[in-house]
Amino acid sequence: MQIYDRGRQSMLDVTIESSASGNATKIEMRSSSPTRSQHFGTMCVAPQLNSLRLLSVDNRKRTAVRQVGSRFLEIADRMKGDLGLSSVSLSCQDEGAAKFFYKAGFRFIGSGADAKNAALKHHLDHSQGALPDEIVFLGDMEKR
Numbered sequence: 001m002q003i004y005d006r007g008r009q010s011m012l013d014v015t016i017e018s019s020a021s022g023n024a025t026k027i028e029m030r031s032s033s034p035t036r037s038q039h040f041g042t043m044c045v046a047p048q049l050n051s052l053r054l055l056s057v058d059n060r061k062r063t064a065v066r067q068v069g070s071r072f073l074e075i076a077d078r079m080k081g082d083l084g085l086s087s088v089s090l091s092c093q094d095e096g097a098a099k100f101f102y103k104a105g106f107r108f109i110g111s112g113a114d115a116k117n118a119a120l121k122h123h124l125d126h127s128q129g130a131l132p133d134e135i136v137f138l139g140d141m142e143k144r
């Protein structure tokens, strides 16, 4: 698996390590190089009803690398399939992260979801600077 190294402007090999804690799985992404054992990020997931719930996902080195979040979402998609679940879901707690999840195919669900999804689509299609103030882009999101 590879992510993008902003400094070198090239792809970088990474290694995935996963460990179980109760019914949750913690997945860590590290540099494959034995001499540069950097920790790029962690994702925690747990099955909940018919969904694989994303409990947390982070790129710890956002100024140095990108695509960490995208690689984690690919892993979550595969886990969803392997476990026979019907969706990947999360409670979005950051409006910047909402753009990331929306681009990856996640949509808000529940109360006010249609307005949030329409406004986020409009925002991304027109690549405007700030998100509109009148809508709070937080809450449950899902990708089927």
Ligand SMILES: CC(C)(COP(=O)(O)OP(=O)(O)OC[C@H]1O[C@@H](n2cnc3c(N)ncnc32)[C@H](O)[C@@H]1OP(=O)(O)O)[C@@H](O)C(=O)NCCC(=O)NCCS
Binding pocket: 056, 057, 058, 059, 060, 062, 065, 066, 067, 068, 069, 070, 071, 090, 091, 092, 093, 094, 095, 096, 097, 099, 100, 101, 103
């Ligand atoms: C959200 C997060 C995991 C994304 O990881 P990442 O490795 O930076 O994301 P990627 O490089 O895979 O980005 C994929 C796309 O999403 C966009 N994106 C990522 N983070 C974004 C943000 N905060 N705001 C707007 N767009 C964002 C990228 O620009 C990219 O767009 P492109 O495909 O058009 O180039 C990372 O920003 C992070 O760790 N945030 C802090 C923790 C957090 O908020 N976690 C989610 C809790 S709900």
